[in-house]
Amino acid sequence: MxxxxxxxxxxxxxxxxxxxxxxxxxxxxxxxxxxxxxxxxxxxxxxxxxxxxxxxxxxxxxxxxxxxxxxxxxxxxxxxxxxxxxxxxxxxxxxxxxxxxxxxxxxxxxxxxxxxxxxxxxxxxxxxxxxxxxxxxxxxxxxxxxxxxxxxxxxxxxxxxxxxxxxxxxxxxxxxxxxxxxxxxxxxxxxxxxxxxxxASLGGLLRGVPATVTSGVLLAVRDGMLRRLVLLSAAIGMALTCVELLVPGHLAGLTGSAELGATAYAVLAALGFAGSALGSALAPATARLLTPKPVGTPGEAARSVRGAAAGLVLGGVALAGMALAAAFAEGPGLGAIVLAGLPYVVLFVGLGVHGVLKAELTHHRVTSAERATMSSTTSLAGSGGAALANLTLAPLALGLGTSAAWWLVAAVVAASAALLHRVPAAFPSRSP
Missing domain, CATH: 1.20.1250.20 (MFS general substrate transporter like domains)
Known part of the structure; x- marks a missing residue:
């Protein structure tokens, strides 16, 4: 191969x-x-x-x-x-x-x-x-x-x-x-x-899976780099849950009916997936453009870190755009739907860029024996962020409006880019 x-x-x-x-x-x-x-x-x-x-x-x-x-x-x-x-x-x-x-x-x-x-x-x-x-x-x-x-x-x-x-x-x-x-x-x-x-043998498997899980979780807690990457996954989980929780109802209000809102959301969801695919495709070029590499400048890890941070910032800006669109929407209409949809797609472009580069940083930090466990730990952190969002954003949106919930998540996502500050210029690789 x-x-x-x-x-x-x-x-x-x-x-x-x-x-x-x-x-x-x-x-x-x-x-x-x-x-x-x-x-x-x-x-x-x-x-x-x-x-x-x-x-x-x-x-x-x-x-x-x-x-x-x-x-x-x-x-x-x-x-x-x-x-x-x-x-x-x-x-x-x-x-x-x-x-x-x-x-x-x-x-x-x-x-x-x-x-x-x-x-x-x-x-x-x-x-x-x-x-x-x-x-x-x-x-x-x-x-x-x-x-x-x-x-x-x-x-x-x-x-x-x-x-x-x-x-x-x-x-x-x-x-x-x-x-x-x-x-x-x-x-x-x-x-x-x-x-x-x-x-592993069958007996080794029965003993090995709990041990592997335990070591993976401990690694995510003890390793400073991985701990920050796991926290980033929790922030992304909050952002995605915010979208799934609030966008359908918001679109129903902009279209004038639940049925049209559901159709609009299906179309927008497809565009969001396309935006995420575009962001994933652009991730390597984004990392290169943000950190040119002549002799003596930061290396590949710095490129990936800056690209991942840029994706988060773009996502935070897009969420702020969704908050603004919700705050200034004057009622049902095609213009209001477009204003709500554009930042939605931009959000997924940013998350697509971030996702590729964060995955690269994670894989360079772990060994083969920990790799799938760390992916599962990251996914579980995203679920934790989603659970926190479900418990907090719905009451916030109900009390202060949809725009307030999006402003909060926009701040969390943009601020989470600070977790990528001061990363070494070379990959801190633990791979053999």
């Missing part, structure tokens, strides 16, 4: 990992409501999904570090196919609950192993100083492309219900997601040879 083929395989797996999720986003809740669940029951189902992910996030990361990347990715793909097939067939609360619990297991399993596979493979081919940015940028870009394409297709396919014969139109995108997950499974088994990695 060559470095180029490793990048291409990682990009393909990244796309296939998120295509089933994209196809599911638009019809999932509507399918449950259409088959008789109440909105409260739908909320309970989605809560179980979130709880399963949170409980398994770190153990599955430790599993990938203990037994290998490919087997965990294969399990994730198989669980995704099974969970989506369960959604298609479910007709009761308990059927949907079980299907979404399986999807939660799949999501936890898929968090980290693909990136860990790519980094380990590139290190084996080019050494620990290999440039991770191009491959990470391509992979994260294609994740967003998959989500964008999936959201658009998932929203459009049910409109052509008559073309699917006796199939439930709302179930068609989810069924296609299950087919895509089978394709993902085949690609993982055929195209992802396991990179050099210490194997």
């Amino acid at each position: 060559t470095p180029l083929s490793a990048r291409r395989r990682f990009a393909l797996v990244s796309f296939l990992t998120w295509l089933p999720a994209g196809l599911m986003i638009a019809p999932q809740v509507l399918l449950m409501l259409d088959r008789g669940l109440s909105i409260v029951e739908v909320g309970l189902v989605m809560t179980v999904y979130s709880v399963v992910i949170a409980v398994l996030e770190l153990p599955t990361g430790g599993l990938a570090d203990a037994v290998g990347r490919r087997v965990v990715l294969a399990l994730a793909a198989a669980c995704t196919a099974a969970g989506l097939a369960g959604l298609v067939l479910a007709s009761t609360f308990w059927g949907f609950l079980v299907a979404c619990a399986v999807l939660g297991v799949a999501r936890a399993l898929s968090s980290g192993p693909a990136e860990a596979w790519y980094v380990d493979t590139l290190h084996a081919l080019e050494g620990p100083d290999a440039d991770l940015k191009p491959g990470l940028a391509r992979g994260l870009m294609l994740e967003d492309v998959a989500l964008c394409a999936g959201v658009v297709a998932g929203g459009a396919l049910p409109l052509a219900g008559a073309a699917f014969g006796g199939l439930d139109p709302l179930a068609v995108p989810i069924l296609l997601g299950a087919v895509a997950a089978v394709g993902w499974l085949v690609v993982v088994l055929v195209a992802l040879p396991e990179p050099p990695h210490e194997r």
Whole structure:
């Protein structure tokens, strides 16, 4: 395998990992409501999904570090196919609950192993100083492309219900997601040879996963660089939750109805994923432009740090733009929708730039034995930030208005760039 083929395989797996999720986003809740669940029951189902992910996030990361990347990715793909097939067939609360619990297991399993596979493979081919940015940028870009394409297709396919014969139109995108997950499974088994990695026996696995998880968490707490990167993930989790929580209702007010607001949000979500893909693609160039590198100037780590900080600042400015648009919106209309949508897309461009460069900094800081666990720790921190946002932003928006909540999150995101201040000019690598 060559470095180029490793990048291409990682990009393909990244796309296939998120295509089933994209196809599911638009019809999932509507399918449950259409088959008789109440909105409260739908909320309970989605809560179980979130709880399963949170409980398994770190153990599955430790599993990938203990037994290998490919087997965990294969399990994730198989669980995704099974969970989506369960959604298609479910007709009761308990059927949907079980299907979404399986999807939660799949999501936890898929968090980290693909990136860990790519980094380990590139290190084996080019050494620990290999440039991770191009491959990470391509992979994260294609994740967003998959989500964008999936959201658009998932929203459009049910409109052509008559073309699917006796199939439930709302179930068609989810069924296609299950087919895509089978394709993902085949690609993982055929195209992802396991990179050099210490194997564990069954007894070693049972002992090794808790030990790996514990060491990963302790590393994130004790290592100053990783601690700051994990805190950044919590800030990003707050920002994304703020958007998911407040944008749909805001758009409903700007369009004049809940139905039009839902349509506007679907379109805006697709544009946001496209903006994130653009930011991911621009991340390497952003890092180069912000820190030219003639002799004697800061090295590659400084480039990545400044690029990551710039992405955060751009995201904070975009959130401030959303706050201004909300404060000065005079009522429903296309102009108000455009003013709300433009900073939304810019926010995701900034987060796309930041995400690639933060991932590179993280991977250069950990060893192969800690890589997937650290990805899971980072993801869990994002969930913690999201939980904090859910508990605080809704009451704030209710009491002081949507604009006040966005101002607060804008300040948190922009200020979090200070966590990247005074970083060494060379990567503080712990990789062998």
